[in-house]
Amino acid sequence: MGATKETLGFQTEVKQLLQLMIHSLYSNKEIFLRELISNASDACDKLRFEALANADIYGDDADLKIRVSFDKAARTLTISDNGIGLSRDEAVEHLGTIAKSGTREFFSALTGDQAKDAHLIGQFGVGFYSSFIIADRVTVVSRRAGLAADQAVRWESAGEGDFTIEPAERAGRGTDVILHLRDGEDEYLSGWKIRSIIRKYSDHITLPILMKKEQWDAEKSEQVTTDEDETVNQASALWARPKSEISDEQYTEFYKHVAHDFEDPLAHVHARVEGKQEYTQLLYIPARAPFDLWDRNARHGVKLYVKRVFIMDDAEQLMPLYLRFVRGIVDSNDLPLNVSREILQESKDIEAIRGGCVKKVLGLLEGLADSDDAAEKEKYAKFWKEFGRVLKEGVGEDFANKERIAKLLRFASTHADTADETVSLADYVSRMKEGQEKIYYVTAETFTAAKNSPHLEIFRKKGIEVLLLSDRVDEWVTGSLTEFEGKQLQSVAKGGVDLGALEDEAEKEEVAKAADEYKELLDKIKGALGDKVKDVRVTLRLTDSPSCLVSDEHDVGGNLSRILKAAGQKAPDFKPILEINPQHPAVQRLKYENSDEGSRFGDWANLLFEQATLAEGGTLDDPAGFVRRINELMLALSGGGR
Known part of the structure; x- marks a missing residue:
């Protein structure tokens, strides 16, 4: 590690994000504390996971905890943890850049509407930067687990264009985030205020969140801190509590913690499964689609715990791709604590858990869709608008649940x-x-x-x-x-x-009669169009239009062919069938042109084909030729031409 202080520039996106966040989230600024405590909790989870393979990483400090303290004289608020900590390189990477996939999509999704953009910011999971809503300077002192006391790092920024980084000392592993409060933010130097925010937003955190006890000092006429610690939150896994003891508000705040979302969830399901496998699931449907929903390679949003020990974020084996919008946790009593992503891919237990999670999510959606309650039905309508296109993928991907998914589809x-x-x-x-x-x-x-x-x-x-x-x-x-x-x-x-x-015999006879009557014309149109079409025939399906394009029953349709080509994939050779309406004046005109030696028959035939192509959303190989034919025929007709 370098021995001097360096000044480095923020990534461009971080600068944009800081400005956006400070303005967009100011009306709900107290969420900064939820975000920082959530990050501290994640850091402790990561240490606990590393300790599964290396128990010595705990040293003589095995009790993981989070501490919140404030200094009225210095006007600072500090959130500390004894989790995994950061090395110098990690501090630069995690606090100076956004290395998250989908960054460009995130910024292109911003609207300029502060309320809408605030939701996107929450989805992006950039909680640390929310510190700058109430702080004009933030200092981070961190020591990576396994490094010596003099190998800590100090990171500092005023939240503008750059940050400084330099060597530091820290007695134990972990991180201190020190907020130097802006003028007018003194309410965050109140023990009562901080405790109320923690209980509101972070009561579900499984680690103890400690603060120094306070007592009334009669001489100073104010609350003063003592040397005695107290745990502010319940410090127990929310999903392990009986449902009857969990309020809607607690479910909501836990969702915001696991999903990094600022908005309330649409619905949730909480269940304990007992039998061959024992596990607990707490799964949520978000209210709004994330900006990277269409990235099928993006990690999914379900965290895996084993016996309440955090194992991994975004365990994609727990949820199929078509349910990638689901957020939440699964806590297994059966999996080994040292389970890896590779083991998960082969595990029969995981197959059973995944199947159970899918059934619970589909059941939750069925409950909304089939409810007689108008508010529940409205929730399903909102869900469909946000996630319907993704759920549709399940029809082809999940054969076992195809019928259940089909009932949930909307068109x-x-x-x-x-x-x-x-x-x-x-x-x-x-x-x-x-x-x-x-x-x-x-x-x-x-x-x-x-x-x-x-x-x-x-x-x-x-x-x-x-x-x-x-x-x-x-x-x-x-x-x-x-x-x-x-x-x-x-x-x-x-x-x-x-x-x-539904088809009457008279119509069938009429089409059969027209097919005979127009046989010569159909053959000549097919000859004029050459290899553009597979066949030309009269049709029953048209009443107002002169022509349309159809495909054979087992051929790739025109729309799918265009989609494949647009995606850069090779589409099977597709030649449409041109169907014509024998009752339409344009077709009648073509029949007349057929009997005229000096006719523009080829132009008329091509126009029927090109109009049909455009009507179904296709593109023309020769748009200039189409315009020329239209103009020439218009001039001929306006000049008294046939």
């Missing part, structure tokens, strides 16, 4: 007016017309494109509800979920239109 539909008004598959089935045998859906890149798809025309005419699927994941959902309650899911843009008993 936009022609039955509703907006994308936010969603229906369940059970809702859809309950409204199916007499004789209807299938659940119909259409996929598109956007809700508007789905709602206005020409494929819906015959369904609108007959009053048949169609699900409007515009999330990218919906293509995988419909690939995995082929039926619901015995009703087959059918894309309205695949294969021929099969309305079953």
Whole structure:
């Protein structure tokens, strides 16, 4: 370690974050103490975990604890722990930079709205920097476990552009965070105020949080500290207490501790499982999606404990990817204390715990979705808006629970007016017309494109509800979920239109007659379009549009093909089928052009294909050619051309 004091610059993102935090969180500034105590608790957890492999790391200081003290004369508030501590390099890394994945996504998600941004700051888990809400200078003195007393480090900053770092001495391992209070923040020099904040926000911390007892000094007419310690919090694992002894407020504050979230959770489930495996689970559904929700490689939010000893953060083996938004803890009585991530991957006990956690989370969601209580239903609607697209991944990933997940799915539909008004598959089935045998859906890149798809025309005419699927994941959902309650899911843009008993014989005969009548025309259109199409045929599905594109029943659809290409993946060769509406004036015009030797037949045929491509959200290979054809035909028609 260098023997001199150095001044180093903060990472750019830290500077941004400090300014943002001080302004955004000032209205709830007392949370700084919760964040610092939470960090101290984590540092002790990490020491306890390292001690599993090296018991000597405790030295002669095996009782882990957190201490909070204040000095009225110096106007400082200090949070100390005897946890893992920081080396010089760790102090620079953890206190001067944000090495967290998703940093860029975090900053791009900021809105400038202080209330909204405050939630994002909480999600990002940058609790240490909240010190600067009430302090104009912060000093950190830390000694890494295993290092000598003279190998401690002193870090200091005024929370602006830089910080200093220099060698220091500390008698024992651990960390002191010393806040030099800003003018006007003297309320944090009150023992009563600090105790009330700790009991409000940090009562669940499993380690004792110590303060010096206070007593009334009649001569000074004020409270003075004594030499005697007292434990301010309950200092017992909240999840190990009976549910009847835990208040809603305590559940909420524990969530904020484990999730690093400033917002209350949407719902939670707390259960003790006994039998072949014994474990406790306390799992939460957040109210808001984290900014890195779509990073499937990001660590998950469930902490693993064994017999109340912290083992690891973000134990991804405890929760499948499609439930990566769940936060909380699992405490096992059966796993070995020296369990590693590698052991977890092979453990049958973990498989059983994971299965139990999934069932509890799905049960919690079912309780909200199926509740007769309007407030609970509203919670599920909020959950779906935030996390629905992620839950959909479970249809293809969790075969054992596919039916349960299917019942929780919500989709936009022609039955509703907006994308936010969603229906369940059970809702859809309950409204199916007499004789209807299938659940119909259409996929598109956007809700508007789905709602206005020409494929819906015959369904609108007959009053048949169609699900409007515009999330990218919906293509995988419909690939995995082929039926619901015995009703087959059918894309309205695949294969021929099969309305079953809803189709009348007269319509069938009309299409068959048109197919014969237009055979020559269909062949000529196919010849004009060449390898752009697989086939050309007349259709029953159109009432207003001249044409549309469909795919064969077992082919990759146009929307999925576009999604794969946009993701840089190789899409299977896809040639659409062009369907034409024989009753449409444009098709009638094309029939007329077919009999004219000097016609623009090829232009008309290409226009039918290009319009159909655009209508379903596709892109044209030759947009300039499309514009030219449109202009030429408009000029010809306006000039009295045929």
